[in-house]
Amino acid sequence: MWARNKYIVLRRIVQLLFLALFAAANLWGWKVLMGNYSTALVMETVYLSDPYMVLQTLAAGFLLSADALIGALIILMFYAAIAGRSFCSWVCPLNLVTDLAFRMRKKLSWRKKENIMLLGRNSRYWILVLGLLLSAILGVAAFEMISPIGMMHRGVIFGFGMGWAVVLMVFLFDLFVLENGWCGHLCPLGAFYSGLSRFALIKVKHQAENCSNCNKCFPACHEPQVLDIIGKQSGFIRSGACSSCGRCIEVCEDNALKFSINNYKKHRREL
Amino acid sequence: MSDDQLNASRRDALKTMFRGAGVLGLGGMAWGGVVDGLKASELALRPPGALAEKSFIKACVRCGSCVEACPYDALNLATVDDHTAIGTPFFVPRETPCYMCTDVPCVPICPSGALDSELLKPSEPTEASERMDINTARMGVAMIDEDACLAFWGIQCDACYRACPLMGKAITLEFRRNDRTGKHALLEPHINRTACTGCGLCEHACVTEKPAVFVLPKELASGKVGNHYIKGWDKRDEKRLHELKEEQKNRSQSAEDYLNDWEDLIDE
Numbered sequence: 001m002w003a004r005n006k007y008i009v010l011r012r013i014v015q016l017l018f019l020a021l022f023a024a025a026n027l028w029g030w031k032v033l034m035g036n037y038s039t040a041l042v043m044e045t046v047y048l049s050d051p052y053m054v055l056q057t058l059a060a061g062f063l064l065s066a067d068a069l070i071g072a073l074i075i076l077m078f079y080a081a082i083a084g085r086s087f088c089s090w091v092c093p094l095n096l097v098t099d100l101a102f103r104m105r106k107k108l109s110w111r112k113k114e115n116i117m118l119l120g121r122n123s124r125y126w127i128l129v130l131g132l133l134l135s136a137i138l139g140v141a142a143f144e145m146i147s148p149i150g151m152m153h154r155g156v157i158f159g160f161g162m163g164w165a166v167v168l169m170v171f172l173f174d175l176f177v178l179e180n181g182w183c184g185h186l187c188p189l190g191a192f193y194s195g196l197s198r199f200a201l202i203k204v205k206h207q208a209e210n211c212s213n214c215n216k217c218f219p220a221c222h223e224p225q226v227l228d229i230i231g232k233q234s235g236f237i238r239s240g241a242c243s244s245c246g247r248c249i250e251v252c253e254d255n256a257l258k259f260s261i262n263n264y265k266k267h268r269r270e271l
Numbered sequence: 272m273s274d275d276q277l278n279a280s281r282r283d284a285l286k287t288m289f290r291g292a293g294v295l296g297l298g299g300m301a302w303g304g305v306v307d308g309l310k311a312s313e314l315a316l317r318p319p320g321a322l323a324e325k326s327f328i329k330a331c332v333r334c335g336s337c338v339e340a341c342p343y344d345a346l347n348l349a350t351v352d353d354h355t356a357i358g359t360p361f362f363v364p365r366e367t368p369c370y371m372c373t374d375v376p377c378v379p380i381c382p383s384g385a386l387d388s389e390l391l392k393p394s395e396p397t398e399a400s401e402r403m404d405i406n407t408a409r410m411g412v413a414m415i416d417e418d419a420c421l422a423f424w425g426i427q428c429d430a431c432y433r434a435c436p437l438m439g440k441a442i443t444l445e446f447r448r449n450d451r452t453g454k455h456a457l458l459e460p461h462i463n464r465t466a467c468t469g470c471g472l473c474e475h476a477c478v479t480e481k482p483a484v485f486v487l488p489k490e491l492a493s494g495k496v497g498n499h500y501i502k503g504w505d506k507r508d509e510k511r512l513h514e515l516k517e518e519q520k521n522r523s524q525s526a527e528d529y530l531n532d533w534e535d536l537i538d539e
Contacts, residue, residue, distance in 0.1 A: 026339045035334035039382050047382050053332060057383075062329040065384040126295050134303050138310065140328050140356065145306045150333060150358050154348050158335060161350025163357075 007246030014090050023157050036153050037092070038144065039068055047071035052128070052192040056141035059132045076196070084200035085193040088183060089222075089245035093152045097167055098183050101174035102222060121184060121225060121241065124191035131188045143188055180222045184241075197240035204237040204248065205260035206230060217248035217257065236262055312354050313491050315361035316469065318346055319369065319408035320378040320386045324490055330385035333358030337377035337386060343370050346377065362410075364471020364486050371405045371436050371470050378403065406437060411469030411486040412493070413442070413462045419483035422458055425449045431484045432460050434476035441466040442473060460484065 021033035022040075034041045038053045049064075049071035057064055079087060089095055134142035144150060148170045151163035160167075170182045183190050206229055213231040218224045226239035227248065249257045310328055318337050321327050337360050338346040345367040346360045347353070355361060360377075362369060378386045393404035413431075421428040435442040442460050449455040462484075471486045502508040 026335070029339075034339060035336055035382070036332075039332040039334040041336065041380075041382065049332070049382075057329060057332070060329045062326065064330065064332070065382060067382050068332065071382075126291075127298070130295060130299050130302070134299060134306060138303060138306055139325065140306065140310045142302065142306050144333060145309055145357055146302065151351070154333075154335065154350065154358060158338065158348050159350070162352035163350045166351060 004250050007250055011090050011245065012096075015093060015096060018091055019093055019153070019156055022153065026157050036157075037149055039071060046074070048075050050189070051076040052131075052189050053141060053144055055132060056135040056143060059135040060139050060141055061136075079193055080196040080200060082201045084197040084202060084244050085190070085240060085242065086202075086244040087193050088187075088190050089243040092149055092189075093156065094149050094167070094170065095183070097152070097171050098174050098180070101171050102180060104175055105179055106219065119178060119181070119185045121223070123185050124187060125195065127186060128188035128191040128195070147189075148182070149187075149189065183243075184223055190243075193243075194240040197242075198238055199262070199264070200240075201262050202244060202259060203262045204242060204244065204246075205258055206234055206237065207256050208232060208234040210254045210256035212254050212256075214253065216251045216253065220247045220251045222247075230256075236260070238262075309354075310356050312356075313488055315349065315353075315355040315359070316364065316411045316471070316486060316488060318360055318362070318377045318386055319371075319375055319405060319410055319468070320381075320388055320391045320403070321410070322385055322387060322390070324488065327385050328356040328359060330383050331356070331359045332383045332385070334382060335360070336380045336382065340376040340380045342372065342376065343367055345369055362471070364474040365482060368471035368475040369408075369410060369468075370472070371408070371468065373405055375403045375405050375408075406468060408468045408470070409489055411471070411488045412464055412467050413469065413471075413473050413484055413486050414492055415460060415462060416483045416485075417459075419479055419481070420460070421479065421483070422460055425451060425455060425457055427458060428478060429458060429460065430476045430478050431473035434472045436470060436472060437466055437468065441468065 018033070021030065022036065024030040025032070025034040031044045032042070034044075035047075038050045040048050042048060047067040047070065049068045051072040054064060054068060054072040063069075079085065131143040146166070148166045151160075151166045155161075155163045155167065174181045174183075178185060208229075208231060211231045215231075217227055217230060221227055222243065222245065223239070223241040226237050226242045229235055229237070244259070246259065249259065313324055315324075317324070317327055318341075322330055333348065335348050335358075338348055345362045347362065349355045349357050349359050349361060351357060353361070375388075375391060378388050378391060381387075388403050391403040391405065391407050394407055417423045429444060432438060432442045432444050441463050443463060444458045445461050447457045447459055449457050469486045469489065473484045474482045474486050477484050498511075501512050
């Protein structure tokens with residue numbers, strides 16, 4: 001039972017811990033993690049910032065303080081070099097909502113291929129660029145103005161106001177319109193980390209000799225296109241779109257998938 | 272592959288690109304419209320030391336640190352229905368005004384520079400320990416609706432005057448004869464715009480149902496003279512005249528010529 005749900009339990013603990021620490025900073029003045037998912041002060045010493053937010057602010061024409069810029073660099077390096085796109089499934093609070101929609105969709109067994117909206121998995125990269133363009137044109141960080149991630153955070157910590165409506169919109173969109181619609185097709189922040197994460201250190205490793213081609217991993221995955229090597233060849237799931245949620249590892253009954261350290265040498269030979 | 276097939280697939284690719292660009296444009300316009308609408312509101316009162324509204328919404332990272340730092344819980348973060356840039360801090364004086372903490376805890380905590388302690392520099396050099404002087408804050412400016420103000424009716428009320436942390440400087444009481452009764456005085460409150468910090472303690476204290484004194488963002492409550500008027504009695508302002516280029520100083524046409532120039536106004 002533990003092995004089947006190890007990562008999902010850990011992920012929920014980590015996600016809720018971040019929310020709880022942010023909330024505790026506001027409610028009781030804890031100094032562990034103050035701020036939000038765009039900029040947070042850790043233990044009153046280091047600032048961590050969302051690099052996509054910093055880019056938007058730059059595009060809008062404002063150079064943030066050195067604290068925020070260095071914080072963004074730390075985060076950029078951490079995800080690009082080590083943890084991959086794990087922000088999306090381990091930290092982002094909206095993941096609680098989109099995961100729920102994903103699971104409900106599976107339970108209701110809606111058919112998967114019913115994309116009526118012309119949205120592909122690459123749409124998000126265009127939206128990422130669009131966000132920077134709009135920031136430059138309008139002189140204000142365009143995604144931060146509408147970000148459901150920010151609304152979810154502020155909702156939990158400071159009270160939702162009408163912000164819950166935006167979070168609900170994401171849920172309904174994911175449930176009724178498009179599977180994994182927000183995280184996998186629209187979110188420019190997810191796109192940002194996807195674009196960065198190809199050469200991260202921690203990757204899911206596939207051992208094709210153990211694989212029985214049961215195909216259980218595909219429906220569990222939020223980005224099933226990244227699993228293209230499953231059952232065909234051994235190696236790493238290299239795509240930056242993989243958010244290291246570990247769901248495929250949990251559902252695999254053949255011990256053919258596990259988290260591992262990326263082998264860069266081998267990567268070069270494959271290319 | 273035959274030429275026809277090649278052309279067909281090329282046509283398809285172009286079509287897809289065209290369609291994608293169209294959808295992107297559509298989304299961009301919708302997104303831009305929403306953002307533009309949200310940032311257009313100028314009604315929010317910002318914390319002390321905030322940059323001018325336009326720069327402020329650029330710079331603010333919406334982290335809520337200032338909100339957390341405020342000991343009076345005066346600051347809120349805007350949600351969707353607050354009609355200002357979402358996630359940015361603001362306060363509503365009628366609910367909770369700014370109590371003007373002397374150490375201004377909301378400002379140094381700001382990680383982005385949207386709240387700038389430089390803007391709160393003491394006007395006169397004081398002890399080195401005091402880096403900020405809350406009295407230099409310009410969060411907004413108080414306005415009085417004289418029709419709704421009891422003091423202007425002749426009823427004695429100095430609630431705003433007493434509540435003002437810069438009593439006698441930012442709000443003064445001016446005595447005027449009450450013409451209605453002929454034997455009383457009106458104690459009229461007046462706002463001194465150069466001293467008012469916009470803290471809103473007056474609005475909070477006002478006894479009328481809807482406050483007769485209220486704080487508006489400075490930008491919204493200010494006019495502008497323009498550069499072409501110069502205070503001749505102010506030496507520093509007068510200097511601007513001497514800095515002007517020669518052609519700006521001397522118009523080719525004199526005012527008299529200009530006013531008497533009928534030619535263009537008469538139809539043939």
